[in-house]
Amino acid sequence: MDLSAINPVLLIASLMVAATPLLFAAIGELVVEKSGVLNLGVEGMMIIGAVAGFATAVETGSPMLGFVAAAGAGAGLSVLFAVLTQYAQANQVASGLSLTLFGLGLSALMGQSYVGIKPPQMQKLDIPVLSDLPVVGPILFGHDPLLYVAIALIAAVWAVIKFSRIGLVLRAVGENHDAAHALGYKVVRIRIIAIMFGGGCAGLGGAYISLIRVPQWTEGMTAGIGWIALALVVFASWKPWRVLLGAYLFGGVTVVQLNLQAAGVAIPVEYLAMSPYLITILVLVILSADKSSAPAALGRNFHAAR
């Protein structure tokens, strides 16, 4: 065993990268759930984002365009869910699940000719002086731009939900859609916008995996991150900063367990492999003891005539 081989600075820098896809997906789903909609299709929207982003980046040579396409594709797929649940009044759980299955299949089909191809590389941020600082440099100033976008998104969602009128309306729709409707707010329209925002974020998260974290395309490469994002939103009590904490915790334990393995720690690999899930759930359960509850209208369909 040689724990000194683990470099804490690099560890923190790589846990931030490992956590970012989860961060994107979870913050999107948080907004969706705040509006009272439960979309279980996160995994499907992520994988569609991953393949759309990858294909676009390969064809155009620009990773940035890839991310734009990924957000578009994720949002596009979520429109399907929105139509089913908001207009056709379909069951949200069933629609979300089918969205995931559909996304996985469709992405495999779309990605057929992209297996094993090298995507264009995303440039890392390179600020003269700052990026070269010891410790702080690699952790704070040495990443790709999308990682900062994810953190900014957390801050923005938090600020909007807590301080702005838009956030108030969103919460009203999510807590009691009948009351919000009586006040004259367009419940269905607001929810559709929230669903599309969630889809776009999930798409970005997927593309982050296929364009930066791996970078490569393979079938089913999101490997359950979408489901973890869903769980994370619940355990984070629908609070943006806790989502950030949970995502970094999860990413951190994931990276640490590989580091421990490489350093030769004599813990069976299977325990190390399950540790990210266990530890993240444990910590967030303890945190969520403060009785903050789910949006009251979560998962309930709204119809103006009822």
Added chain:
Amino acid sequence: MKLTNLMTSAAMAFGLATAALADDPTKVGFVYVGPVGDGGWTYEHDQGRKAVVAEFGDKVETVYVENVAEGPDAERVITQMALQGADLIFTTSFGYMDPTINVAAKFPNVRFEHATGYKQADNVATYSARFYEGRAVQGTIAGHMTKSNIVGYIGSYPIPEVIRGINSAYIHAKKVNPDVEFKIVWAFTWFDPAKEADAAKVLIEQGADVILQHTDSTAPQAAAQAAGNVITFGQASDMSEYGPLPRVSSIIDDWAPYYIARTQAVMDGTWVSGNTWDGIGAGMVGIGEISDAVPTDVKEAALAMKAALADGSYHAFTGPINKQDGSAWLADGEVADDGTLAGMSFYVEGIEGDIPQ
């Protein structure tokens, strides 16, 4: 039970049908563990399949199924292939061993070929390549090239084939560089680019400047390229799109001659079960071009090793070699027998860590 009866009778019906219509093309099935576009293991098996088609033209008909999970699902896929009238089925991953044996018992008239396994039957032959010979060449290059003296190794599953590779690479790296140290991460997958990339990144962060992989995707190559100053080797396929750096050489599997010979044997009716285990000499294991990033003297040492392995003057496991716990395994000059190699489940002396159970 009923289902089994049904399948057996169906198989017999197919058997009769094939006998009656001798002019029918020979149908050869392939079961793949990854996508044919993985650029590694499955890609090379598919190249072998294409070679069969090119060789026999319309006298053969090939079918393949990709991305078949190891385990019960494989049994379903193989059964389906046999039911569709395949005469010869290649199952190309270690985890298909028991499914292949199970299905073969129900279809006595269909011939099966299982790659890298050790269970045979009258209609199940096994074949594998002596990848560990390639690992010996890689180890030689790795030992010379590493500056940090840390070599990272991404293992897939702790099975004899993978352990042989680790041991062989370690022995030969140690031979040219006594200070070398191996860090091993088990990915528990043959093909999962995300996991492989994570494993490679961690190994690089812990100081490894050579990454060896026994997984099939090019993700570790991409991670090494992003890190810079790290060298890698193509696994199963050349992966030359990552050369000349980080990829400095590769182990290439060449299944085409074997697949053609076995298909021919089925056509001629001379097919018999058996075990084929060929290496560099027979051409089943190829060493990809060693790139210019490798200094000339290292390249020569590697090629000399390759030549000695090819003509049989040197065996990759030649004593004195001790096991990890220090007990003697091979005496001076003694070479390992195939039986021990086929079931190898221990590290040699000097490798740290335990093999997961």
